Amino acid sequence: MSVFADAxxxxxxxxxxxSAVHHAASLARDAARASGLDATAVERAAVLTTELAGNLLRHAVDGAVYVQRLPQNGGLDVVAVDRGPGMASPDRAMTDGYSTTGTLGSGMGAARRLADELALRTLPGVGTLICARFRAPDAAPARADLGLVCLPLRGEEACGDSAAVADAPGGRTAVVVDGLGHGVEAAEASAAAVRVFHEGPERPLPELLGAMDRALRGGRGAAVGLLRLRPGTAEHCGIGNVRLLLVGHDGVGPRAAGQPGVVGWNMPRPLPRSLSMPETSAAVLHSDGIAARWPDTATPFLLGLPPRLLAAALGHGHRSVRDDATALVTGAVRRNT
Known part of the structure; x- marks a missing residue:
């Protein structure tokens, strides 16, 4: 199975x-092609990934690159994360010719030109996160910013988790699915649930869960978390161990867990819950491969990250080594979008 078989x-x-620098660039090139980027954008993604990974190798501690196809509208995120010293002067680092090591210093200035969008956050003594986003030609604008990591259990190629997002006039709807266990059978269960999602993501959330329950009967089963965002509100409906949290600069807000049960086995009647969601907050929907206690130690720096960086930070710093791990982070849907 290709690592990009599931988008x-x-x-x-x-x-x-x-060798990791070359490997990361190769994965970015493959993902860019699979995302529908044109040949020029494919090479821009590979070149920029080489630069970001090279910077990690030279300067960072515990550095990693995450290559993520966007779950809607086509495109690609390349995220570099580290626990290094941070950048004392991030604005200067984005200027061509700036260097702290005697090199040409063209890397971060080039990054700003090569990517369609660039997000950077850094904190001395904590580390740096950089997301380079490449958009597919003619991609429709999304209703809100979005970040995703969906990571297989270490040593596995198939991922038992999956996720999807759909924007419609009724709001933004997102799903995170955790197929029971891990490996190929869990991946098949999560893929079946996501197919049902795409058949009608605008349907009422309990109806979506009911359709998933019917599709998964006789198979592995799954935990499923559904989220629908409208201006000012977040509606949650879930079965099993997929969690929802609303977060912002001022801390962690309301939380919601799925009802006990398994989609495809013994699913109870789904009960949706509505939460108030300020425009400045973000919603985090994650499987149990992301440690449940991560909010207990969350810093203002972490909670203030934009969705595309927060998802990578959770995957990098709070991932279980014993399970697949997925974190989907979406900004609030605003009234004028």
Missing amino acids: AVTAHVVVDHP
Whole structure:
């Protein structure tokens, strides 16, 4: 199975050796092609990934690159994360010719030109996160920013988790699915649930869960978390161990867990819950491969990250080594979108 057979699956490269730089660039090139980018954008993605991974190798501690196809509208995110010293002068680092090591210093200035969008956050003593986004030609604008990591259990190629997002006049709807266990059978269960999602993502959330329950009967079964965002509100409906949290600069807000049960086995009647969601907040929907206690130690720096960086930070710093791990983070849907 190709690592990109499921568009939700994230390629993850630990950058601890020069060969990792070339590997990350190769994965970015493959993902860019699969995302529908044109030949020029494919090469831009590969060149920029080489630069980001090379910077990690030279400067960072615990650095990694995450290559993630966008779950809607086509495109690609390349995210570099580290626990290094941080950048004392991030604005200067984005200027061509700036260097702290005597090199030409063209890397970060080039990054700003090569990517369609660039997000950077850094904190001295904590680390740096950089997301380079490449958009497919003619991609429709999304209703809100979005970040995703969907990581297989270490040593596995198939991922038992999956995720999807759909924007419609009724709002943004997102799903995270955790097929029971891991490996190929879990991946088949999560893929079946996502297919049902795409058949009618605008349907009422309990109806979507009922359709998934019927589709998964006789198979592995899954935990499913559904989220629908409208201006000012977040509606949640879930079965099993997929969690929802609303977060912002001022801390972690309301949380919601799925009802006990398994979609496809013994699913109870789904009960949706509506939460108030300020425009400045973000919703985090994650499987149990992301540690449940991550909010207990969350810093203002972490909670203030934009969705595309927060998802990578959760995958990098709070991932279980014993399970697939998925974190989907979406900004609030605003009234004028």
